[in-house]
Amino acid sequence: MSEKKNWPLWEIFVRSKNGLEHRHFGSLHAADAEMAMENARDVYTRRNEGVSIWVVESKNITASNPEHNGEMFEPAQDKIYRHPTFYDLPDEVKHM
Amino acid sequence: MSEKEVKNLEEIFEARIARDEKIEPKDWMPEKYRQTHIRQMSQHAHSEIIGMLPEGNWITRAPSLRRKAALLAKVQDEAGHGLYLYSACETLGISRDELYEQLHSGKAKYSSIFNYPTITWADMGAIGWLVDGAAIINQVPLCNTSFGPYARAMVRVCKEESFHQRQGFEIMLTLCRGTEEQKAMAQDALNRWWWPSLMMLGPTDAESIHTEQSMKWKLKRKSNDELRQQFIDQTVPQADLLGIKVPDPDLKWNEETGHYDFGEIDWDEFWQVVKGHGPCNKERMNARVSAWNNGEWVRDAAMAYAEKNEKRKVAKAS
Numbered sequence: 252m253s254e255k256k257n258w259p260l261w262e263i264f265v266r267s268k269n270g271l272e273h274r275h276f277g278s279l280h281a282a283d284a285e286m287a288m289e290n291a292r293d294v295y296t297r298r299n300e301g302v303s304i305w306v307v308e309s310k311n312i313t314a315s316n317p318e319h320n321g322e323m324f325e326p327a328q329d330k331i332y333r334h335p336t337f338y339d340l341p342d343e344v345k346h347m
Numbered sequence: 348m349s350e351k352e353v354k355n356l357e358e359i360f361e362a363r364i365a366r367d368e369k370i371e372p373k374d375w376m377p378e379k380y381r382q383t384h385i386r387q388m389s390q391h392a393h394s395e396i397i398g399m400l401p402e403g404n405w406i407t408r409a410p411s412l413r414r415k416a417a418l419l420a421k422v423q424d425e426a427g428h429g430l431y432l433y434s435a436c437e438t439l440g441i442s443r444d445e446l447y448e449q450l451h452s453g454k455a456k457y458s459s460i461f462n463y464p465t466i467t468w469a470d471m472g473a474i475g476w477l478v479d480g481a482a483i484i485n486q487v488p489l490c491n492t493s494f495g496p497y498a499r500a501m502v503r504v505c506k507e508e509s510f511h512q513r514q515g516f517e518i519m520l521t522l523c524r525g526t527e528e529q530k531a532m533a534q535d536a537l538n539r540w541w542w543p544s545l546m547m548l549g550p551t552d553a554e555s556i557h558t559e560q561s562m563k564w565k566l567k568r569k570s571n572d573e574l575r576q577q578f579i580d581q582t583v584p585q586a587d588l589l590g591i592k593v594p595d596p597d598l599k600w601n602e603e604t605g606h607y608d609f610g611e612i613d614w615d616e617f618w619q620v621v622k623g624h625g626p627c628n629k630e631r632m633n634a635r636v637s638a639w640n641n642g643e644w645v646r647d648a649a650m651a652y653a654e655k656n657e658k659r660k661v662a663k664a665s
Contacts, residue, residue: 277435
């Protein structure tokens with residue numbers, strides 16, 4: 252296998268229509284951002300799936316580590332007072 | 348990690364799958380799960396890529412612009428499907444180059460059906476109708492498989508695949524409603540593609556070495572034999588509608604079971620093709636390897652251009 256530099260990996264985000272957020276669609280290899288954009292159009296929007304595309308080189312994404320999911324997300328679990336259902340109100344109270 | 352710790356992690360892992368939770372790339376997973384997924388997903392990706400070759404053969408000779416546009420779109424979809432699957436596979440820590448290397452060296456397999464030749468236009472019809480039909484039956488259950496990236500890729504693939512089958516059936520229908528000669532072409536294509544399509548759904552359950560583990564990991568939801576029966580049951584009435592005959596003298600509707608009984612499959616032929624002795628194995632690999640090698644300078648030039656541009660941008664900014 253060659254040691255030379257291969258085309259880097261890019262993550263592709265597509266807005267399917269105005270009013271919706273960009274969503275992760277998948278990834279692909281491309282030499283640069285321009286080529287990533289062209290390839291993303293051909294690979295992910297062949298059937299009108301999008302009106303806007305973001306391409307981000309994968310190495311620029313910082314991801315949380317699932318092994319640290321405990322300290323990362325568990326603190327939110329016991330804070331039930333952050334949810335409206337925590338608060339008892341009499342049935343007579345309307346529109347709240 | 349101690350053996351006990353691994354065993355504990357494995358139990359947690361199996362329980363998650365049993366609860367229908369999805370596994371994502373950075374989650375802990377048993378090494379065998381990783382390897383099995385790399386094997387199956389890459390095999391699937393390679394099949395999409397090699398699958399372009401038998402059909403590419405007819406793009407320039409399609410009988411009308413409508414057919415040509417449809418066939419081009421189908422082949423382009425297959426490139427896309429290969430790409431979704433390679434990307435999903437790469438999330439397991441194997442590089443695209445390694446995956447290609449495994450295909451080119453013959454270490455990785457692809458679907459044996461693509462080692463049969465496409466000698467008439469009717470083969471484009473038969474492939475769409477039968478080969479894509481069998482592929483859909485295989486793929487729909489995979490939309491629910493346990494590995495998230497694979498399941499997501501399959502959802503996309505399945506959405507796009509149904510046009511493939513319909514365009515194939517339409518080709519068959521047009522031929523069958525045409526002249527005697529055209530109908531004979533359709534019949535000939537069915538004769539040649541029927542048995543390989545049945546084989547495509549994999550060895551019988553008794554011979555399938557991976558089935559049990561794959562069922563547990565939801566890489567498989569139905570056994571090969573169940574899928575094959577489903578394919579036969581849904582395809583035979585379609586052949587009747589076309590007015591052509593499935594080339595199996597033992598094929599018979601069984602009122603009791605509610606399924607078609609069918610004849611013996613020639614598994615020797617299947618294994619011969621898998622081992623590299625099919626009619627087109629060498630041709631397919633040669634086409635693939637030379638496309639990759641001949642494209643090397645283009646890939647290198649694109650990379651060099653990107654690097655030059657990057658340097659220029661940095662120089663401008665400083």
